Amino acid sequence: MPDRTTQSWAELNVASPDDLAGLFQALAAELAADVAAAGEEAALRAVRDRWLGRKSGRLARIRDQWLAAAPREWKPAVGQLYNALARQAESEFARAQARFAAVQAQAMIVEDAVDTTLPGRAQPAGPAHPVLRILDRITDVFVRLGYSVATGPEIETAYYNFEALNIPADHPARDDQDTIYLAGAGEELLLRTHTSPVQIRAMQAQEPPLRIVAPGRVYRHDAPDASHSPMFHQIEGLAVDRDLTLGDLKGTLDHFARELFGAAATTRFRPSYFPFTEPSAEMDVSCILCHGAGCRACKQTGWIEILGCGMIHPALYRAVGYDAARWSGFAFGMGVERVAMLYYGVDDLQRFYSGDLRFLEQFAT
């Protein structure tokens, strides 16, 4: 079929309005067929150029040759039909364009797809050490009860580690905690066997009422094995006030046990012996594994020994210059590794010091 838009008005031979309408109908059908035939975006662009090209597009030619050349009485009708065809073209092309865009977007989506079942990527936060995590938790329980955190040197004098704590030379308690000593002349120095020296230093520096907790590394002359280490962590606490009693000690530590092990934890206090407290006690907590029924961890007793405690021995008040008649108080202390082993079910103390990432990463949060 010849391209009639290249013809001049005269060549069209329009005789009646029907002729004109037929002419435009044919063009509209041709346009629709053209657009429909454009199978890809480039083809559509070519079709668009053919019809809507600014200079030589068919619609431009209709406008320039037919509309411009049409006699006056035909002009309104030609103009109307021309506008309708132009609108149709715009909308047909827009629709086709949208269709292509949708297809392309769909193609992009398919192309962009990833295997969402692959593992995610992150720079994971490093895990906190289980011993320090427990140490922080214990510290915080006591801070909430008004205890301040105190620290002190790990290298100590025998005075602070023993004598001031009512453990004179040749006291049998010194057998229980074999001590690591520093070599060299001069004053005998040692690695503190407990954090109790911090308590003495705190009492020397401060008048009652006072509440402190002292966390830190301590040392014993023990060869490393599954339940011994020459270095481990302790946290000890001390409260001095007017009229503190054994009941206050029990209430405080019972609260602590429930904060750390959960509201269902129960405690029992049984008499024990420490040179720096009197009366002294061991606090047992209901076994966190069997809840008191009896298991291997608690040796079938239902109880697990957690800490030692007691009312502060008057000898300590004398050592720090407190008036024993005016003040009373209590102290407590526990091995942090021991609590962490129970808490997390760790079987071997040495794992804490190995740096083993297979171990440490289990404590990531």
Place this chain on the structure above:
Amino acid sequence: MLVSYQWLREFVACDLPPAALAERLTMAGLAAAGWEARDGDIVFDLEITTNRPDCLSHYGVAREVAAVLKLPLAPLAASVPAFAESAPLAPPPRIVIEAPQACARYCARLIENVAVAAAPVPVTARLGILGQRAINNVADLTNYVLQETGQPTHAFDADRLRGGEIRVRFARPGETLLALDGVVRQLDPSDLVIADAERPVALAGIIGGEETAINERTRRVLIESAWFEPAVVRRTAKRHALITEASYRFQRGADPATAPLAADRIAARLTQMGARAAGPLLDLYPRPIVRPLVPLEPNALRLLGGRVEWEEAAEILHRLGFAAAAGAFQVPSWRGDVSHAVDLVEEVARVAGYDRFPPRLPAFAGAARIGAEVESERELRLKLRGQGYAEAMSLSFAARAECRLFAPHTPDIELRNPISEEAAIMRTSPLPAMLHLLQYNLNRDRPDQRLYELGKVYWRQGEAVEEAPVLALGACGRAYPGWTANAAERRAYDFFDLKGTVESVLAGFAISVAMRPLRDDPAFHPGRAAAAWAGERRVARFGQLHPDLAATWKFKTAVYIAEIALDPLLRAGRRPLHFTQPSRFPAGERDFSFLFPDTVSWDDVRLAIDRLRLEVLQSLVPVEVFRGASIPEGRYSLLLRARFQRADRTLHEDEIQDQARQIILALESLGGIQR
């Protein structure tokens, strides 16, 4: 301490089921670790605290049971038939206590006509239940009476004692003793010995000598039952690393009143077997052990929160053998651990039962301080973990040779009794331990690691010892974990990853530091290490482990380590945070691409731009540093990004142009060529 229930019942008529008795004893301070049926008896395993040597015997435990359960206690006595038929075969030895300060009492019984043979079955059976091996009647009886009364005794073959003398004295220089364990002990002048006229025959209160020991030919036996000073026995037992049943009790304090009784009970048993006592008990008591009369005011019971009345307290003390005397209590001979009012209060509390004191949370009028340093440390730990470093922990000890590699000039602190050679000193650097941790994981196929440890280092400063907190970082392997789309993205952890962490640590504190290359530290790669200085004080050193060291330590991968002194940082405190109004006006950015000779460092570039003092220059950062390919040898390409902004108005294009021109001129004057 193993305790036979049947034996216990000889002294106290307790009929509680074993579980109930174990519970009662535990709650009174004699912790029962367990109990089991054995040969028709029940054996309890009691943990006796060091202050209660009086409970290291059946009679002692019976005394506790009687007091706790309010039951009568049978008396412990002995009757030894007097020997009257003829004169002793030989006179008893003359006993001389040369050191009464070390031996307060010495009792002895000379027994004749002894036939050394197996002990009677009731004796061996009881010892057997307690896990004690039968030896012969004399040895078994001393053992039996030890288990019964808690008093250690020793039996000498009286005929093998030379010179008719027993001397309790300190050893003389050069003296030795072949002890019953077959070891020849070199004696020290502070060792208390039992000697005859010529030589030591026993380490007092610890172990006897082989040469005067009982054997099957022994006919005359000298039973020794003494009271030795705990500290003296403790020192000697410790020096010779000898813990015996005897030394264990003597060094905790025996009952001086039981000494004659124990000798008599052995003698009585031996006479039942056909032996005879040659004369009366010999009893030298040059330094009587006097237990105190301890005053107790009712006010002392306030520790118990008013839960125990005075009458009950007095009654408990009476049951425990403390005799009341006008506001005071006489401590019985077996309770060397009691000397103060508070000791009596403890006795009252434990027998009344700790369950009597209801728990109560006390009020507090003070305030809690966590302390700036503890807070800083916690924040620091959180920061490091946020950057992917796992928190690790290692021992504070180290091998000297390893520390010397990292702190060659630091005088270290040596331990007198280290656990091992690898733990001979307190560490002067945390880096050897960090390398061990990294290695541990590498040996377990963990190539990608980031670790930190917050610990201490220790050193000598003249006469003084010092300790200070330190942070160690260690890393190797890939910079980021997980899978990648292409191999080029699998970047290794490098110097700048480490530096970034070190910078972020330092930035947390109110301290300004200058970073300088670290080329002369033998522990670090000279081209990949730096140090941070706060004035004259080096606060950090970090970088790649020196390849030579890496080879010695058998690292097959590049390892990055850092050591940061925390003391100056913690002292400076945390960097104060302060809000600045962000500019409401847009920023302009300019990129600069330059070729620089290798001799020009980033610091040179940064300083050159700093010197321009461009007020509106917000930041200047390197975007890409590139060497090789089209870049000529000895040069590198640097892509820089500058950001300009004003707080008060929008910058004009020509202002930015002008700034950029100045930057270009400055960089060109450094030898840079714009590309």
